[in-house]
Amino acid sequence: MKALVLSGGTGSRLRPITHTSAKQLVPVANKAVLFYGLESLADAGITEVGIIVGDTAAEIEEAVGDGSKFGLQITYIPQDRPLGLAHAVLIAREYLGDDDFVMYLGDNFIVGGITGLVEGFQANKPDAQILLTHVPDPRSFGVAELSESGQVIGLEEKPEHPKSDLALVGVYLFTPAIHDAVRAIKPSWRGELEITHAIQQLIDDGADVRSSVIHGYWKDTGNVVDMLEVNRTVLESMDRRIDGEVDDASETIGRVVIxxxxxxxxxxxxxxxxxxxxxxxxxxxxxxxxxxxxxxxITDSELEFSIVLQDSSIAGVGRIESSLIGKHVEVTPAPGVPSAHRLVLGDHSKVQIRS
Incomplete structure (x- = not known):
């Protein structure tokens, strides 16, 4: 079994960070989001991984290398433009051959990994298996409709009026049957080949498409709020470890890693x-x-519920919270400006000003 990891895309919801960095390499607990996914694949016993790369290919390749540090064999597959998840399957056809494969979105985060999902797929051998989770607003996701018996009967991509609250998580398992399906579909109104349309094609052709609903933790780390939330979740699972220097005038409390x-x-x-x-x-x-x-x-400042990337400095700025600060950033106090009131008052006005 192989894996296809998607690491293209522009990361528009994480700008301005992603103007200069790949969104999959933004760190959570000081480790790139993409690395958590690669480790999950290795833990599931998958060693051959194709990574779809786009404009940030050089940065992804520098960070991941040949995959040996993850116990993987990496092949890079260039995609000229992000034309949809099904398009990624289409261009990876030669690499995937006739093997079953996992498709994993490189900016997704799943606590607990995917080992159980992969083992179940290999044991039961459906044509495709999708991972679902309940979400409060499914309009931003691919949405699945299930029968009363739990069978997948329909899929929609970002529907205005969702038929359920079950969103597709960014992990899919396929047999080679998916290749005929991606060749059979047409681009959506967004100009993309949607994986939901390809899976729907499988359903229409009578293929065995199954689903698993996860109740654990999953996030698409596509925006700052979700990045901070994933960072919180990972940090909560860490053990205390002090390998650096802490002077006698300092205090460390709880799960702190230095x-x-x-x-x-x-x-x-x-x-x-x-x-x-x-x-x-x-x-x-x-x-x-x-x-x-x-x-x-970090000097003469307060910092909480935030992510600060490498080679940045924060000095004398009081309190910062709920923030994502990029690489090589300098945060300093603004120059003092005398406060003043600017007034345009008509005749016989009365004004009260608090000094």
């Missing part, structure tokens, strides 16, 4: 928090659910 080479000076760190190698935190407070990457400087 990587080797990091220094904490006259500061208070309240976990869950991770501080990357080479980072210096001085005269500051770093509060729960915060990840600070490598070689950063």
């Amino acid at each position: 990587e080797e080479g990091a220094r904490i000076e006259r500061s208070r760190i309240v976990g869950p928090v991770i501080i990357g190698s080479g980072t210096v935190v001085s005269d500051s407070y770093v509060g729960p659910f915060t990840s600070v990457a490598e070689n950063c400087k």
Whole structure:
């Protein structure tokens, strides 16, 4: 069994971070989201992985390499433009051959991995299996309609009036039957070859399409709010580890990870928090659910529920929270400007101004 990992796309919902970085490489608890997916595939016993890459191909290839650090054999498959998930299957036809495969969206995050899903698919051998989860607003997702017996009877892509609250999670399992289906469909109104249309084609052809509803944690990390939420979830599962330097004037409380080479000076760190190698935190407070990457400087500031990427500095700015701060960023106080009121008042006016 092979895997097809999608790591193209523009990451428009994570801009401006993704103007200069691949969205799949934005870190959660100081590790790229894509890496969690690759580790899940390796844990499931899959070793041959094709990665669909687009404009950020060079960055993805530099980060992942040949896959050996994950126990994988990586093949890169270029996609000129993001023309839909089914288009990714179409262009990967030669690589996939006649093997069954998992299609995994590189910016998705699933707690607990996919080992059980893969084992069930290999044991039962349906033509396709999709993963579903209940969501409060399914209009932003592919949506599945199930029969009373739980059989998949219909799929829609981002419907205005969803027939259920079951959204497709970004993990799909296919036999080679999907290849005929992706060749049979036409582009949607968005100009893309939708994987929901291809799966619907399988259903219409009488294929065995099954589903599993997950009740655990899943997120599409396509926006800042979800990135921060995934970061929180991962940090909560960490064990305390202090490999860096913490001086006697500092305090670390709870699940705190201080990587080797990091220094904490006259500061208070309240976990869950991770501080990357080479980072210096001085005269500051770093509060729960915060990840600070490598070689950063946090000085005379407060930081909570945030992600800070490598080589950035935050100095003298009071409190920052619920933030995603990119690489090589400098955050400093604004210059002081005397406060003043500007007034245009008519005759006989009365004005009260609080000084």
